[in-house]
Amino acid sequence: METKKLKKVDIIFENEQGLSMAVLEKTLKRNPDDIILDLIDSGLKGRGGAGFPTGLKWKFTKNEENPVKYVICNADEGEPGTFKDREIIERVPEKIFTGIAICGYVIGAKEGYIYIRGEYNFLLKNLNVKLQEFNEKLKKLHFDFKIYLRSGSGAYVCGEESALFESMEGFRGEPRNKPPYPTVAGYNSKPTAINNVETLVYTTMICHMGPEKFKALGTTDSRGSKVFSVSGDTPIPGIYELELGMPLHDFVEDFGDGDTKAVQIGGASGFCVTRKKFNDTIIGFEGIPTGGSMMIFNSSRSMYNVLHDYLEFFCEESCGQCTPCRIGCQQLLKGIEAVKRGERPPSYLEDLKKLTATMKIAAKCGLGQSVGNPFNSIVDNFREEIIY
Amino acid sequence: MSKYMVNLKINNVPLAVEEGTTILEAAKTLNFKIPTLCNHPDLTVAGNCRVCVVEVKGARLLSASCATPVSEGMEVFTNSEKVRTSRKHIVELLLSEHNSDCTKCKKNGNCELQSLALEYRVGDHTFLSVLKPKDLLPDLSSPSIVRDNSKCIRCQRCVRTCTELQGVNALCVAYKGDHQTISTFMNKPMNEVVCTNCGQCINRCPTGALTEKNSVDFVWDALYNQNKFVVVQTAPAVRIALGEELGYDPGERVTGKMVAALRKIGFNKVLDTDFTADLTILEEGFELLNRLKSVLVDQDETVKLPMMTSCSPGWIKFIEHIYPEMLGNLSTCKSPQQMFGALAKTYYAEKVNVKAQDMIVVSIMPCTAKKFECDRPEMRDSGFKDVDFVLTTRELALMIKQAGIDFRSLEPEAYDSILGESTGAGVIFGATGGVMEAALRTAYEVVTGREVPFTNLEIKPVRGMEGVKEASIKIKNVKPEFAHLEGVELNVAVAHGLSNARKVMDDVRDGKTNYHFIEVMGCPGGCLGGGGQPIPTSEEIRKKRAEAIYDEDHNMKLRKSHENPEVTALYEEFLGVPNGHKSHDLLHTHYKARIRY
Ligand SMILES: Cc1cc2nc3c(=O)[nH]c(=O)nc-3n(C[C@H](O)[C@H](O)[C@H](O)COP(=O)(O)O)c2cc1C
Numbered sequence: 001m002e003t004k005k006l007k008k009v010d011i012i013f014e015n016e017q018g019l020s021m022a023v024l025e026k027t028l029k030r031n032p033d034d035i036i037l038d039l040i041d042s043g044l045k046g047r048g049g050a051g052f053p054t055g056l057k058w059k060f061t062k063n064e065e066n067p068v069k070y071v072i073c074n075a076d077e078g079e080p081g082t083f084k085d086r087e088i089i090e091r092v093p094e095k096i097f098t099g100i101a102i103c104g105y106v107i108g109a110k111e112g113y114i115y116i117r118g119e120y121n122f123l124l125k126n127l128n129v130k131l132q133e134f135n136e137k138l139k140k141l142h143f144d145f146k147i148y149l150r151s152g153s154g155a156y157v158c159g160e161e162s163a164l165f166e167s168m169e170g171f172r173g174e175p176r177n178k179p180p181y182p183t184v185a186g187y188n189s190k191p192t193a194i195n196n197v198e199t200l201v202y203t204t205m206i207c208h209m210g211p212e213k214f215k216a217l218g219t220t221d222s223r224g225s226k227v228f229s230v231s232g233d234t235p236i237p238g239i240y241e242l243e244l245g246m247p248l249h250d251f252v253e254d255f256g257d258g259d260t261k262a263v264q265i266g267g268a269s270g271f272c273v274t275r276k277k278f279n280d281t282i283i284g285f286e287g288i289p290t291g292g293s294m295m296i297f298n299s300s301r302s303m304y305n306v307l308h309d310y311l312e313f314f315c316e317e318s319c320g321q322c323t324p325c326r327i328g329c330q331q332l333l334k335g336i337e338a339v340k341r342g343e344r345p346p347s348y349l350e351d352l353k354k355l356t357a358t359m360k361i362a363a364k365c366g367l368g369q370s371v372g373n374p375f376n377s378i379v380d381n382f383r384e385e386i387i388y
Numbered sequence: 389m390s391k392y393m394v395n396l397k398i399n400n401v402p403l404a405v406e407e408g409t410t411i412l413e414a415a416k417t418l419n420f421k422i423p424t425l426c427n428h429p430d431l432t433v434a435g436n437c438r439v440c441v442v443e444v445k446g447a448r449l450l451s452a453s454c455a456t457p458v459s460e461g462m463e464v465f466t467n468s469e470k471v472r473t474s475r476k477h478i479v480e481l482l483l484s485e486h487n488s489d490c491t492k493c494k495k496n497g498n499c500e501l502q503s504l505a506l507e508y509r510v511g512d513h514t515f516l517s518v519l520k521p522k523d524l525l526p527d528l529s530s531p532s533i534v535r536d537n538s539k540c541i542r543c544q545r546c547v548r549t550c551t552e553l554q555g556v557n558a559l560c561v562a563y564k565g566d567h568q569t570i571s572t573f574m575n576k577p578m579n580e581v582v583c584t585n586c587g588q589c590i591n592r593c594p595t596g597a598l599t600e601k602n603s604v605d606f607v608w609d610a611l612y613n614q615n616k617f618v619v620v621q622t623a624p625a626v627r628i629a630l631g632e633e634l635g636y637d638p639g640e641r642v643t644g645k646m647v648a649a650l651r652k653i654g655f656n657k658v659l660d661t662d663f664t665a666d667l668t669i670l671e672e673g674f675e676l677l678n679r680l681k682s683v684l685v686d687q688d689e690t691v692k693l694p695m696m697t698s699c700s701p702g703w704i705k706f707i708e709h710i711y712p713e714m715l716g717n718l719s720t721c722k723s724p725q726q727m728f729g730a731l732a733k734t735y736y737a738e739k740v741n742v743k744a745q746d747m748i749v750v751s752i753m754p755c756t757a758k759k760f761e762c763d764r765p766e767m768r769d770s771g772f773k774d775v776d777f778v779l780t781t782r783e784l785a786l787m788i789k790q791a792g793i794d795f796r797s798l799e800p801e802a803y804d805s806i807l808g809e810s811t812g813a814g815v816i817f818g819a820t821g822g823v824m825e826a827a828l829r830t831a832y833e834v835v836t837g838r839e840v841p842f843t844n845l846e847i848k849p850v851r852g853m854e855g856v857k858e859a860s861i862k863i864k865n866v867k868p869e870f871a872h873l874e875g876v877e878l879n880v881a882v883a884h885g886l887s888n889a890r891k892v893m894d895d896v897r898d899g900k901t902n903y904h905f906i907e908v909m910g911c912p913g914g915c916l917g918g919g920g921q922p923i924p925t926s927e928e929i930r931k932k933r934a935e936a937i938y939d940e941d942h943n944m945k946l947r948k949s950h951e952n953p954e955v956t957a958l959y960e961e962f963l964g965v966p967n968g969h970k971s972h973d974l975l976h977t978h979y980k981a982r983i984r985y
């Protein structure tokens with residue numbers, strides 16, 4: 001299997017004076033189709049979790065015939081253990097704006113929105129100032145495009161794209177039925193390109209440095225680098241931009257505290273990997289993809305408590321509309337409690353695993369569909385800790 | 389624009405359907421039944437219960453068949469292993485959140501969750517109960533509607549009904565995750581919010597989470613009380629729908645059998661709300677003519693046009709909350725039910741020589757809002773509570789069953805006289821447009837001396853299920869006393885379902901219309917689609933009920949309210965003239981503004 005050594009890179013936070021404007025001016029003169037080709041060539045996949053090829057997303061949105069289209073930057077960053085978008089917003093907001101504007105240019109939109117999670121309201125003041133400056137610059141460039149800010153109210157599910165649209169439209173943040181997909185009918189039922197904060201910064205940088213340099217990093221399935229939010233039992237928690245495709249083993253060598261027993265990759269909705277599998281696990285779309293969260297647990301941690309916390313989170317953060325997720329999450333939580341207390345036999349865990357199989361294919365959105373990830377990976381790897 | 393045909397296979401059977409068809413609809417054409425819960429023909433698609441999931445070949449996820457349009461080459465499986473397992477899980481999950489004491493539930497036997505549980509034989513409850521103790525306390529505050537969250541499966545059919553069909557927004561979804569629940573503004577009890585008591589949510593609730601406030605036992609108590617003289621009135625729309633609760637197809641008329649059953653149950657007199665429907669036409673018709681004169685001739689600015697009908701208590705509460713500034717447009721007539729009550733305990737009590745305080749008036753109504761209406765303080769003009777108890781069509785069916793009556797074998801019987809005679813005009817009150825049609829049949833004739841210029845007296849433009857209907861009649865060759873109406877084009881509108889009422893009201897408020905008279909019924913289809921009618925409901929069913937109503941009218945000897953001999957006698961012996969003093973004392977009232985939530 002193709003792997004890469006752990007390597008720190010500096011693309012996202014590179015902040016040379018005037019970089020954003022130069023990229024924007026240069027790119028607005030290019031043919032939109034060429035920009036899309038560059039993005040497809042770069043192999044950039046969405047950094048928000050699902051990993052959809054960004055170039056294709058823009059292409060689909062561009063191909064929709066509709067006078068009104070939108071670009072939305074998903075800055076809801078709700079996944080437990082993820083805090084990299086916040087850092088990006090604080091340090092390189094212009095590079096986000098530029099990505100949004102380029103996207104608007106490519107797909108033919110006149111409005112862009114940044115949907116920022118309610119808990120980040122303390123960032124708004126600064127962000128607004130920067131945004132106004134940027135909007136002014138757009139005017140000077142005679143590019144008919146404007147970016148607006150929208151603040152969420154603290155629901156994890158509003159990071160799910162269609163719930164985000166509902167929320168922006170003033171409704172309850174409940175995910176919609178798909179199809180139609182956002183590229184066809186998103187915000188206000190208009191074609192919408194929605195991307196994660198980090199994805200948009202990478203698009204800016206790909207326009208800056210060309211697809212070649214980007215795709216020289218990473219593996220065939222996971223091109224480029226990615227910003228990781230490292231937390232848990234580590235002496236050096238924080239934000240790191242790393243080349244994709246490294247084995248988890250290398251990561252733990254550098255970031256662990258020498259006593260790492262498991263890493264939860266991709267936040268509460270991601271997977272738990274135990275020491276035994278550190279060597280065979282690749283961080284990337286061919287292995288375990290991640291929106292950036294890497295939570296490191298050492299041997300002092302109870303994995304029952306970890307799973308319990310995650311399930312409590314999902315019980316609370318499910319939007320509650322669909323049966324498999326609303327009740328399924330509660331059953332999983334109550335279920336492991338009952339097994340722990342001896343009120344249900346250990347074999348009840350098998351019933352619950354079957355339930356997660358249903359949740360995975362029958363829940364309406366990614367939230368309910370992915371609760372089985374942490375559940376199965378923790379229950380399978382730490383069965384004793386769950387039962388006793 | 390003609391639609392593309394899409395080719396697909398369902399359970400290996402090839403078929404072609406129009407583009408945009410959902411998998412659920414496509415499967416139906418092949419008679420593959422896919423269970424549903426959150427889906428309802430009157431409402432937009434939600435796709436939240438997930439019981440209708442199906443497997444599409446090549447797809448990672450199952451698809452909610454109600455929400456997924458077909459696509460070319462799609463291969464669908466409606467009963468694969470994955471589908472079955474998921475569906476069973478979903479039903480089990482719903483039951484784990486459900487207060488499953490079916491034997492004590494009012495919807496026992498007519499519950500979509502119960503049927504699914506039966507079909508999937510989920511006997512051994514695998515899952516732990518996640519029913520919330522706080523949900524075990526039902527909201528009994530409303531005179532019409534009982535809300536029991538312990539029976540709720542969160543399909544949001546009620547919420548969509550209240551918002552989409554009724555535009556009332558009394559019910560909403562609140563909180564998220566395990567706390568997600570159906571609620572009201574600030575969690576207030578139902579009697580303190582904007583709820584109009586229309587009961588449309590009840591008609592669309594798949595379980596027992598929403599039911600009517602049951603009054604059957606009070607009525608039995610009254611019937612068993614030897615000192616009480618219990619009379620019953622039946623609304624026009626009951627006779628064409630009651631059968632559905634008793635094994636008949638939608639649209640079968642059971643008027644005579646219903647009268648016979650009521651006698652068997654033990655009512656002292658079986659009377660007809662159709663009689664006061666005819667009376668309403670005279671009162672309301674003359675009120676309209678008076679208003680027209682005040683506005684056109686006297687130019688009295690205190691008199692408001694267009695005049696709006698006032699028979700539908702859900703509509704009344706709606707206008708009190710939402711358009712209080714237009715209460716002056718509302719006809720001052722009470723509803724037929726309340727006119728009946730007021731006359732029963734005065735004129736009629738005297739006729740049958742019963743003291744008013746010994747008389748109990750029971751109404752059988754297609755409506756839950758009537759329960760609220762009979763409790764209103766305005767409805768005591770006889771000196772007593774004019775109508776004591778209201779039963780819905782469903783509750784009457786229940787009484788018939790409790791009494792052990794074999795409904796099918798009953799010989800049809802006729803209503804008692806007096807207050808039992810009616811015309812076809814009274815009958816059609818039960819359908820949207822019916823009051824308008826009845827009023828025009830009478831008013832036109834009063835003004836011109838001739839019948840309305842429509843074949844068979846059937847004013848087709850105001851019939852049918854269109855949400856808002858409009859019509860105009862040119863008034864020509866009038867009688868001398870109506871000279872001011874000569875050449876006037878009388879513009880009328882009919883709306884049913886409160887969302888449609890909202891549209892009309894907004895247009896009227898914004899001065900966009902030139903209507904003289906508007907009929908509004910709170911429920912889709914009019915009373916025949918009322919909140920007290922048999923469940924289920926759909927436009928198809930409502931159309932059948934409407935046909936039955938118009939058949940009933942068609943077969944009546946008398947078809948114009950002013951020809952009802954008992955009404956004529958009532959004016960001669962008791963009321964004097966329409967809109968006279970006595971009428972105003974007993975048959976008219978005024979309503980007041982309410983706050984907006
Ligand atoms: C429950 C849930 C929460 C999500 N939260 C976020 C989020 O906070 N930020 C984000 O960028 N994407 C989030 N996503 C993914 C988005 O739906 C969407 O895929 C993403 O914004 C697309 O951007 P990308 O292609 O750039 O990754 C979430 C998805 C789900 C199912």
Ligand code: SF4
Pocket residue numbers: 157174175317318319320321322323325326363364365366367368369
């Ligand atoms: S899976 Fe969960 S969060 Fe997603 S729609 Fe269903 S209940 Fe809502």
